[in-house]
Amino acid sequence: MGKAFTSNIAESWGPFGSAPAVDGTFMGSHLESPESITGMPYFPTGCKSLLSKCLTPKIWEECKDRRDKFGFTFRQAIFSGAKWTESGVGVYAGSHDSYYAFAPFFDKIIQTYHGHGPNDKHISSMDYNTLKCPPFPPDEDKMINSTRIRVARNLAAYPLGTCVTPKQRAEIESLVVSALNEFTGELKGKYYSLETMTDAEKK
Numbered sequence: 001m002g003k004a005f006t007s008n009i010a011e012s013w014g015p016f017g018s019a020p021a022v023d024g025t026f027m028g029s030h031l032e033s034p035e036s037i038t039g040m041p042y043f044p045t046g047c048k049s050l051l052s053k054c055l056t057p058k059i060w061e062e063c064k065d066r067r068d069k070f071g072f073t074f075r076q077a078i079f080s081g082a083k084w085t086e087s088g089v090g091v092y093a094g095s096h097d098s099y100y101a102f103a104p105f106f107d108k109i110i111q112t113y114h115g116h117g118p119n120d121k122h123i124s125s126m127d128y129n130t131l132k133c134p135p136f137p138p139d140e141d142k143m144i145n146s147t148r149i150r151v152a153r154n155l156a157a158y159p160l161g162t163c164v165t166p167k168q169r170a171e172i173e174s175l176v177v178s179a180l181n182e183f184t185g186e187l188k189g190k191y192y193s194l195e196t197m198t199d200a201e202k203k
Contacts, residue, residue, distance in 0.1 A: 027052075031083045034075035041078070044085055051081035051090035054108045068094055068101040070159040077102060089113065094163035096156060 024040040040060045043052040063074045072094025081090015099106045107118040158168050177191050
């Protein structure tokens, strides 16, 4: 039995598994870099990633040569899911500007994943009284000793982790430490840098 392939390009293979009927690049772990994606991506049979579902020939043609303002390319944005086809989403933004530079693609990804369309408005509220937090069932409550809420924020002047340079990382750390040093009272503390921490401090 020959290996089966599927694609988001209709009739991408010629008769009897011969050469593809249209130009394209087969996705998989053999890809070495984003530049290895030289044509419209097509995926192995059974691939369920959002990348494979949302990347149409029209979107590919619209976005394939685009970059965001930090130089992050569309091929870089899709490379993770292109190489690792078992990914759930398979897409990474290089910066906040990626969502605008690659809007035809990211709008479709976000709407598919979150149900949030490009014309929808995000509603933000800091009023904790509006939260719906029913008590845990007794059997679950007795197992919980503590919980943690993590809030992540990004600096608008810098790209995201997929695109940030070592120099920019150092600049971000410096800015964050400067802000932390302004805390007073019970919020005041000591910042430990991973690069300068001693073994004793790490313990």
